[in-house]
Amino acid sequence: MKIIKTAVLVFPGTSGERDAHFALQRNNFSVDYLWHDFDQSLEYDLIFLPGGSSFGDYLRPGAFAKYSNVIKSIEKYVLQNRGLVVGIGNGFQILTEVGLLPGGLALNESNTFICKDVLVEAINLETPFSNSINPDNNTFRFSIASRYGRYVVNNNEIDENQIIFKFLHNPNGSSENIAGIVNKDMNVFGTMLHIERSCHPFLGYDEFNPIFESIRRYLTRE
Amino acid sequence: MKKDTPNKEFVFEIKIKLRDGILDPQGNVTYKILKKLNYPIEQVNFDKSIRLTIQESDFQKANTIAEEIASNILVNPVLEYYQISQIQEE
Amino acid sequence: MKKDTPNKEFVFEIKIKLRDGILDPQGNVTYKILKKLNYPIEQVNFDKSIRLTIQESDFQKANTIAEEIASNILVNPVLEYYQISQIQEE
């Protein structure tokens, strides 16, 4: 089996890096942590921006991470289509702040942090992040844990096929029930769903993680 | 302020507001609380206000820098817009 | 604004600042980042700015209510103090 090399990025304040590490390893990806001031070229198949916060999220979630060295490398990596990028929670917020994904994340409608499981439906199965999903079995339960989780986007900034997941019941006021998106080139995926928490039956989730599964399939097919 | 530099200090306030049509949950929640307490309140909006103290030789330069910081760093244009004003030190 | 009431709307801005000596983590971190980006910045302060739209028959009454809301509900005097000002609707 081809080894998929993954970099998990760590910013000051990141707290989901070990969770990502655990989940990726369980899915047989090899994992390196990368501290945010890394400015060499990224020799990886997958770049994973985990959850938590960065720089305290004191101005806005993800806002200051934009100025870390590693971001320039990621922009290049995406432009040259050298692999896939996934951003979870704060990672998603960073990707929107940087402009690699459209829209932005605003304060939840409830004005509170929300941690709970939600149901989502996969609506585009033709992406590197969703190609393993069976159309007859496309509803999943994932965890969310965020205060700034309300995805806001203008219709004209996003195409229908960029939306991979939609909430069955909108938990936070996100536009169009959007729960996970890709960029136009379909090599960057962002979501507030903590897909890395769904990696072990002991933790209350299925063994099968459709997203990691799809990524593996996509990257090993090439 | 450093004594040995000819620079002056200028203070700017960057007021950051949510764009039209973007929900303001803090404002909403506070509105509901005030309504429940029977205040004749019509609306509540939460803005951010950030003061920047900038050291520069003249106002023009300082202002340009404040504008740059505000538009490039402090504001997320998808969600927010800003107003900038100079304030006198109290 | 409701048409059938004689009341007018007044908008106030409550500017809430941290008292002297109180830590401002947001300002601190923002300062450090701007410094790192080489801006000639001396200080950054995060304030809150809350706009209240109040319906009352005259300015005096509206102002009293805004003061009351600010001091009783919006501000914790052990940490913060506030300034209140009327603003014209934009």
Add this chain to the structure above:
Amino acid sequence: MNNSVNIQQLALNLGLSILEYNLIVDKLGREPNEFETYLFSAQWSEHCGYKHSKYYLKKLNSSFESENAGYVEIGDNAIVFKVESHNHPSAVEPYQGAATGIGGIVRDILAMGARPVALLNSLKFGDLKESKVKKIFNGVVSGISGYGNTIGIPTVAGEISFHETYNNNPLANVMCIGVSKKDELMSSHADGPDRLMAYVGSKTGPDGVHGASFASKEFGKEESPERPSVQVGDPFAEKNLIEASLEIMKIKGVEACQDMGAAGILSSTSEMAYKGKLGCELYLDKVPIRQNDIKPWEIMLSESQERMLFLIEKGCEEQIKKICDKYMLEFAIIGKTIQTSLYRVFEKEQGKILAELDIDVLVNAPEFYKNNVVPTSFYINRGRKIPSIEESADSILKRILAHPTFGSKRWVYEQFDYQVGTNTLIIPGYADSSAIWLKGTQNAIALTIDSNEIYTYLDPYEGTKNVVYEAARNLISIGAKPLAITDNLNFGNPEENEISWQFEQTIEGLISASRELNTPVVSGNVSFYNSYKDKSIYPTPIIGMVGEIEDITKIINKKFKETNDEIYLIGK
């Protein structure tokens, strides 16, 4: 200013009693100077000195006062845990009070060399119909959410109750659990002279300098009476401090660690040196400060958050500094240990000396003990008849269900990230305890926090035993074996006879139950003066208990499984 009348007056204004003042003069063989008086006022405060509880606590916990937190062993792991209160700050500024409460207990665990892996809390509020109470409730919950979630430690369980006894004195108790390899635990004792005291963390400001405004009213001409005493939490700095401390502790030559909690620099440096049977010297110009007008005594007493003290051998400064730079933290060598058991504070190295004290006089606050008598209220309570019940069972049930204490706590725990770390085997709402997986093994730590203010009010001895039993039952109910206890004793004014009796009874109950169950009390905390206008809260001992799950595949929860399953009641 340096004449006796003024010093004595200062001491009294700072909360020392005349008895204590005389004791200080006696032990020193001289009058303390102004600066030293400030040091005593803090180090001999109830909070640092455990004056009214030491006598009892020693009976309870053999290792009392020796380390920052206690621990038990599961496999190769040391499970470090402790509970702390932040009741008074939460009453004044609920958000920051609760937030900084979390920060403090997390640093206690961290100082032991353990990575904090879970938080629990026990919250007590007054009658929710009061708007003031509601505001405190909201503020405390969002403070825990804001701080706990940002530092990336899951809040996995807790309890909340509402009773009018807490109308003016809410309780915010937080328990933290950390995990370390057994042989990597960190000491808080200095272990030799000429070791450097390294300051790591945020800058020192005038936060939480108690008595400051009070004292300055009498004395200060130039002092601003407006000095804030409320601390603001900086969870970003805390998160950095966690990662930095764990990296620093791996460096060879780092010998001890102590968090800067109550009376920050003063208590951390003096206790570290004292426990190593040494003295120390401090140079105040080395302390990183947030504002220039801060006074020397304020630096010593400041409770600015997110700071740690490390004791290091000469030569590892550079390595530590590098880690601090990486995590955007301050680093400074502020002093060193010395062979003679003196506590010396200098304005700067080779500068003016501000204090020179016998370290054991400074560290050992006097111990108070009362010969307690049973208060009449106890007999009255015991003599109470069970009231005859006129209401229908139906309406009583509805009333119970409508009470917020028994309502669903979902609104609260959904604001806490209970899953980060992906070790949470039991999430809130699923069982009476939570369980944290020790990844790489089949083992888990079982956790619960419990109290019952009605029981402990009616009979502090029996009530406390009951709370301990309940905690044990909660652990057993998920298949865990109870191992050890941490406690937080929330009481009113200990100078009152009734309170002092309640406290003694509670301790006796705790000792008795913990012996019976073979679950030693390994750590704890005391919060006195939870009273308002002479009215004290119900005595509220809060029990945190830790258990071991040997095989995580055998964990059970409280959900019904299948229709037609039979239900058994065990016990009577």
